Amino acid sequence: MKKIAIDAMGGDHAPESIIEGVLRAQKEMPDVEFILYGNQDKIKPFLPETYSPQIKIVHTTEEVTGDDEPVRAIRTKKDASMVRAATAVKDGEADAVMSLGNTGALLAAGIFIVGRIKGITRPAxxxxxxxxxxxxxxxxxxxxxxxxxxxxxxxxxxxxxxxxxxxxxxxxxxxxxxxxxxxxxxxxxxxxxxxxxxxxxxxxxxxxxxxxxxxxxxxxxxxxxxxxxxxxxxxxxxxxxxxTLLSLLKDGLLNSGLKVKLGAVMVKPALKNVMVRFDTSKYGGAALMGLKAPVVKAHGRADARAVYYTLKQIEQMLAQNLTATIVEQFEQK
CATH class of the missing domain: 3.40.718.10 (Isopropylmalate Dehydrogenase)
Structure with a gap:
């Protein structure tokens, strides 16, 4: 069973949106264990009273915030949810890391804790x-x-x-x-x-x-x-x-009189197609390429749906042994 270490305290809507996304993903990923790192008193209220054994909680006492200096936070906040999740991968207790938190700190955790692939000069x-x-x-x-x-x-x-x-x-x-x-x-x-x-x-x-x-x-x-x-x-x-464009379009359709609102009803199918085409949630998060294990950053404002797709992305990276392929390519050079 593959194990994904999740920083449950990172992001604007943590831990609620993260746990909602995990609960959705868990139903479709029977071979994945989801390890939630964070304050258990904040996590448990968003879990059902009886939840799947696929979901584990590792209690932590610290958090990396958006205001923290990345490298300092990684070095000093040893019990932060992000640091503990990355350390789990380093120690072989998990196969990948996901976080919605401080991007610079996650990059630092990826480089200094998870580690770079030999032969890769700089992760991206x-x-x-x-x-x-x-x-x-x-x-x-x-x-x-x-x-x-x-x-x-x-x-x-x-x-x-x-x-x-x-x-x-x-x-x-x-x-x-x-x-x-x-x-x-x-x-x-x-x-x-x-x-x-x-x-x-x-x-x-x-x-x-x-x-x-x-x-x-x-x-x-x-x-x-x-x-x-x-x-x-x-x-x-x-x-x-x-x-900006979506905000202007919404404002124009809702606040420009009855005729415009009626017109909006007529063009609604076309507008919906545009929204579907430019729906960024379905692409998952941003992968930190060049590390010894998948480390994926979802947007800080990500909702449960975006978290779900990011977990699906990580599952695919693990299933395809992406890291092993990159390691084989670069370590032999």
Missing amino acids: LMPTLPVSNSSDGFTLLDAGANATSKPEYLVQWAQMANFYAQKVRGIANPRIALLNNGSESDKGDDLHQSVYQLLTGQADINFVGNIEANEVLTGKADIVVSDGFTGNALLKTIEGTAE
Whole structure:
């Protein structure tokens, strides 16, 4: 039985949304044990009086907050739910970690507790985002784990994302593109020009060239590789734009008079299709690629449904032995 260590105290709606997501996932994953790390007095009220033996509680007395300095929190809060969950993986008591908490702290826990795969220089944060022409979406990395990058980092990230797309997303020959400020091969600064040449020389990946930011949501690539600074800016721009547009649309439909409300009823099916297409919850969380075990970060505002899909994502990563594949590829180099 596979075991997922869950930081039950991380996120805006913890532990309620986390436990609701676990209860849903538990019904569909009979071969997975869910270990909830956190304050048992806060966890138990959200569990049924009699719950499945698949769910375990490990009581902890500390929490990593959003205001904590990441590395300091990991080193000093030894009984924090996030730290205990990561330590369980290090000690072989669990196979993967999930948290909705402090991203920097989870990255630090992944590097310093779970550990990097030998041969991987820097881990990368990789969410999956929607596209306009399919339900498959695209993965983006690095989305903010590294403030500065070197060409070899991006090549390793592309290779790891290639394995993820094949094994977890079921894409046989994923298209990999480099985020740049133009489509031509000589565009960008020295970093991006060097990466372009290196990716062109990789025979084992399907590199399709540069992609500009205005094209990433069109489905031209299954994987978009970026330096961490730019990738994080792109991720926040997409999230912010989507939230703003949806808010404006909702306000316009509800507060522009009776005729607009009647029109909204007529276009409701089309609007629903758009919402389904750009539903980010179904893609799960952002995986920290390059660690010795799956470490996945769900959004801090994630609801029970998003938690459920993140657990499904982790189950698939474990079932496909993704980490073992990456280890085999990189440790032999």
